[in-house]
Amino acid sequence: MKLSSCFESLVALLCSAVLMGCQSAPSTTSAAGGSGFLVDYSRLAKAGSLRDRYLNYTDPAISTRKIRSVYLPAVTRHPANARFEGVDEAVVDELVAFANEQLRVQLSSKLKLTDAPDLADATVQVAMTYVGSQPAGKTILDVIPLRLVTNPIKDAVLGKSLDSATTMEVRVTPTNSSRPLRESLYQLAGTDIGRAGDAKTRIDAGSLKPAIERWARACAEHIVNPP
16 A cells, blocks of 8 residues: 555544544533633533634623623733744734734723722633634534644645634633633634645734624623623
């Protein structure tokens, strides 16, 4: 058997294994699949509409607490030294700053923003934990994060047309407590950035800004009116 045929067979087997895992996967994400920004990834469950799907956890013991004011530290990347393969650092910095600006605008239209956490009902901490690409349209990446796909499988699954993608994670904590009121994870798809294997295919900030703008509106609404 030729070497290329062996490699193709191996990729096919690996892809089949991943797809079988996806078909039997519950509507929660594994703790191993998280960046470490949230407290517990295993309790996240699907929320939102079919077009606006995200993962969320709301503490049932304090879910009725009304939030009228929030402290919003600057949006960060997580981990702090995270580098996203194939994405220029200047692009990541621009996206983080844009997410911070958009969320601040949306939250200030619905709630009072304070200058210190002890002056607010809750603190909203936000991190960008992934920037990269994913296949255009619905794929297994709707079920599992891109970072969990091993490189050989990723190369096979990426196909022809790629969209930009980013992951935003949100933690809402009440004043004087480290126990989260809510934790959410949003996987956002941007616009088409080209084809896999094309040296000209690059992620720029413009390909993700519309998705981040929509996310900021939705995130602010979820904080005011939790699912």
